[in-house]
Amino acid sequence: MKTAAVHSWLLPCLLGGIALATPAFAQDDDAPxxxxxxxxxxxxxxxxxxxxxxxxxxxxxxxxxxxxxxxxKDFERLANLDDPNTGVAFEVLGGAMLLSSPRGQFADLLPAVGGRFTWEIGRLFNNETLREALWFDVRYTYAGMREGTQLIIGDTRLHYATIAPAYELTVGESKNYGFYAQVGGGIAYEHTALEIGGKATQVDGIKSLIQYGVGFRGRTPLSTESNLRLAWRIELMRFRRGYMDDTFVGASMGTAF
Structure with missing residues (x-):
């Protein structure tokens, strides 16, 4: 009697457990x-x-x-257009002219004055080196002397007019200073007056000349709000007219834009 009762109670429990158990599925073969x-x-x-x-x-x-x-490359071209420098300068120059002496002496030392106009023609090119290095001067220089005795007096006046390109090697990051070499040409007008006993005899002449020399140039900024600069130079220049060589040693100062 008791054994039959246990078997009758166990069978429903097993069937209920199987029904409530979660089914087990096979692993998906797509993601091994x-x-x-x-x-x-x-x-x-x-x-x-x-x-x-x-x-x-x-x-x-x-x-x-x-x-x-x-x-x-495009930036360099635009930099050429946006450059605030116009590359123009005006300077007054002065110094000493060692005039070649026709008497066979070393030289006649004369004061010399003049002026020049400078244009940095290299700014017309897109090449960065040429923009800063290439420029030329239109220059006028005057030197004269008067010597003699009470009876005979000689008066000589020389006028030099030249156009000379230059090439500059800049120094420093600002590129406002540099050493340059210059070669050009022009004419020399000479006026000579010889006075003897109060009577003057005048002789005029024009000769072609070659200008060449070296120097140091500076363009010091004067204001941070504008492009006004102080242009200055120290130079050693020679003027060869015919068989005579005249040497100029001096400096100049002016304004650059």
Missing amino acids: YAYPDEEEKSEETESPRRRRAEPEDRAEEFRQAAEEGDEE
Whole structure:
């Protein structure tokens, strides 16, 4: 009697447990588990693809570098247009003229004065070096002497008019100072008057000349709000007229824009 009662109670419990248990599903075959050996094999198969992709990446870098280079070239052109400097200067000059002596002496020392107009013609070019280095002067220089006795007096006056290009090697980051060399040409007008006993005899003449020399030039800024600058130079210049060489040693000062 008791054994039959236990079996009758156990059977419904087992059936209920089976009904309430969660069903177990098989693993999805679409996403299998990756074992370490299989991961190494997949990396080995992908590495040739990466190697093939590297040249394409480098080619893209080269293209970007070329585009950046084109942008820099365009920037230089725009910098030429946006440059606040007009490259024009006016200066007054003075110094000593060592006039070649026709008497065979070393030289006749004379005071000399004049003026010049400077234009930095290199600013017409897109080349950065030429913009700062190339310029030319239109120059006028005067020197004269008067000597003799109470009976005979000689009066000589020399006028030099030249146009001379120059090439400058700038120093410093501001490029406002530099050493330059200059070669050009022009004419020399000479007026000579010889007075004997109060009577004057005048002789005029024009000769072509060659101007050449070296110097140091500065363009010191005067204001941060404008482009006004103090233009100045120290120079050693020679004027060859015919067989005579006249040497000018002096300085100049003026304004640049």
